Amino acid sequence: MTLTAAPERSVLDDAREQLAQAVETLGLGPAVFAMLAAPRREISVSIPLRRDDGTTEVLRGYRVQHNYSRGPGKGGVRFDARVDIEEVRALAMWMTWKCALLDVPYGGAKGGVRVDPRKYSTAELERITRRYTSEIAPIIGPNQDIPAPDIGTDEQTMAWMMDTYSVGRGHTVLGVVTGKPIALGGSQGRAASTSRGVVAIAVEALRHVGIPVAGARAAVQGFGKVGRGAARFLADEGVSVVAVSDVYGAIFDAAGLDIAALERFVDETGSVVGFPGAQAIDGEDVLTADVDLLVPAAVEGVVHAGNAEAVRARIVVEGANGPLTADADRILEARGVLVVPDILANAGGVVVSYFEWVQANQSYWWSEDEVNQRLVDRMTRAWHDVLGYAARRQLTLRLAATCMAVERVFRAHEMRGLYP
Incomplete structure (x- = not known):
């Protein structure tokens, strides 16, 4: 079974259309759209892989940091055969709005490697992960950009990423990724x-x-x-x-x-x-x-x-x-x-990723009940905020949510100012 998007439009087209509608509704103008539509930073990397049979192939990986006006970048890393730069740009933009909407002090980022993980051994996936991490290491970090699991990746992937980054820094950096195993500073409740x-x-x-x-x-x-x-x-x-x-x-x-x-x-x-x-x-x-x-x-x-x-x-x-x-x-x-x-x-993942990051920075971990209750409280509060905003302005929930998020990101950018 294969389910695909309509071929005439890309996900990036849809993401930009949503942004354009929000900017128009808020009356912010084309300059704001241009600023928020463009990623602040992106990198495309080659990932040479020595396969178990001794052959070599080269994969392609990406990391896009869409916006970090409200805090360090945050977003998953996916291993999928359909990954391309436009998809990663769109997903990074949606992460910006997601973090702002849930009032998590992050900006949006996303990463991916164009690979079908089902066709590779565990040892090969480890080599892919470690090489990808080493290639993007200059632009990630616990106060810069914090990856997490996504399609085709899991807590083991995050453990490899954390270890690779830590080896390069000469000390263990638990906060560089979230979605890690509990034994390596992960949070209770993160997986679900x-x-x-x-x-x-x-x-x-x-x-x-x-x-x-x-x-x-x-x-x-x-x-x-x-x-x-x-x-x-x-x-x-x-x-x-x-x-x-x-x-x-x-x-x-x-x-x-x-x-x-x-x-x-x-x-x-x-x-x-x-x-x-x-x-x-x-x-x-x-x-x-x-x-x-x-x-x-x-x-x-x-x-x-x-x-x-x-x-x-x-x-x-x-x-x-x-x-x-x-x-x-x-x-x-x-x-x-x-x-x-x-x-x-689907913002629950980034909310608990934020909880995991906070716990790692404090070296103090919460119980699963605490994590789950704080998650549900934050999700339901956001639901009522969006519902009220939509009702007051007679908007769809999507446009209301995007408007709320875009306005928060824009205000943060406006207060920080342009440099230079």
Whole structure:
């Protein structure tokens, strides 16, 4: 199953369109758009790799720092065969707005290596990670730019990055990355934080439109880092998750999937495909399932002009970054579908990354209950702030959230002034 964005537009086009709408709504003018649309710094690096069989190949990696007016850069590193510079630029921009919206003292950054990690051994992935880290080391650091896991990377990747950076500095620097293993200064609750935040927002959205949470029907597109946890937490809230998908296929059960059993099945087989008692369906059908809530939690651009009319969910909560194109946004808005934007919905990861960074700087770690409660409190507070802003100005949630974030970034930049 392959889900891709509509080919006529890139994710960067959509990100810039969202910014342009916010700048126009705020009355800030074209000069502000030009400043905020352009990354402050970006680097493209070659990553020569000696493979296990002795052959050599060269991969391409990127790191983009979109804005750091409000603090050091923050954003994940993804290993994916589709990574390119435009995608990384868009994701870095969205990270800027996400951090500002949740009032986390970071700017936005993002990184990636164009590689399919499923085709490489653990030893090869370590070599890729360490060479990539050494190449971008001059522009990252605990007070400069702090990477984290994303698609195709995990806490082991972050451990390699932290070690490589630390070796170059001559001492251990725990705060250079977040999403690390607990044994190396990671935070309790970090692994599930994005999923937990998505569900906290989904619950608020269901209540907002008057749909009882217990018994609501949901579909989750993607069963990886975000989707799997989101399905579990939705089930814990009493939501009936009837459809899920991964890169290999999709399944459906009108009575609701047993998520705990599905997780065990995926651990054993590597995919949701073939789960006993569930009906096999096409991956696209998850996006158009007859549900109250749709959580696209995989990659960008999966809901677009070609399928947005067929979406039947009353609420779409963006678990992934940019899963709806600008065209899809307009179609769903016209149809009265409530769309909760990614910069709000999936911000739980950066919130707990911030908590991890704070804990590392203090050398004092919090309990998982403390982390989870602080996360939910911050997410729900942001939800009500965005909801109120949107109501007062009669804006969509996406435009309201982007306006709030852009205004905070612009004000910080304005107060700092231009140099020289």
